[in-house]
Amino acid sequence: QVQLVESGGGEVQPGRSLRLSCAASGFTFSRYGMHWVRQPPGKGLEWVAVLWHDESNKYYADSVKGRFTISRDISKNTLYLQMNSLRAEDTAVYYCARDLGSGGSFYFDYWGQGTLVTVSS
C-alpha cells in the first residue's frame, strides 16, 4: 500500500531555514512526479512545488520561488523541501502528494498526513 510520511516540521524564527522530508513506500518512487502542497491554519490548500518523475522539471508557486527547493533521493525513496528565508506567511501544514497526471496536467492520488511548520519570533 502506498504510504507518504512527512517529517521535519517545527517552529522556526523568520529568516531561518528548515528542510522537510517525505518518506515514500509501496510504489516505485522514481516513476512518479511528486508535489508539496501547504495549508495555513484554518485556510485553504495552496500548491507549493512539483518535481517531475524524471527530474526534468521543477516548478514553484510564485510565493516561494527563489526561497524553496524541491528535490529527491531515489536511493532513500525520499522527497525533500528545502525552505530558506522563511516568513510568517509560510506557516502551514505541509503535505507531500503523489502526482498521477501527465503532460503538465497534474493531480494527486495519495497524500501524506502533513507536517506543521510555524514561523514565529
Add this chain to the structure above:
Amino acid sequence: SYELTQSPSVSVSPGQTARITCSGDALPRRNAYWYQQKPGQAPVLMIYKDTERPPGIPERFSGSSSGTTATLIVSGVQAEDEADYYCQSSDTSGTYVLFGGGTKLTVL
C-alpha cells in the same frame, strides 16, 4: 492570472443533492479535479478528469464540466459527507497547480 472560484459554503438536508461549483477561464481546456477534506485529515481525491471516480469513492459522488464551470454533485447527501471540498486544475502551460478556495458542505 488564472484562478479557480468556489462558493464558500453549501448547505443541504440529508438525502438531498448538493452541487458545488468551480469556475475558471481555463476549465474549457483543462480538467478539473475534486478533493474532500475533513477536519484534521489530508485531502482525498473524489473526482478526476472532470467526471471519473477513483476506486472506493461512493457512487453518490459525480462530476460534470461545461464551459468555464466544473461541478461536483453529491446525490443523496449523508451526514458523513460534511467536509470541505476543493477543486483543482493546472494552468495551460503545465507549470503550476491551482486550487479553488474551497467550499464547506454542511449537512443540516
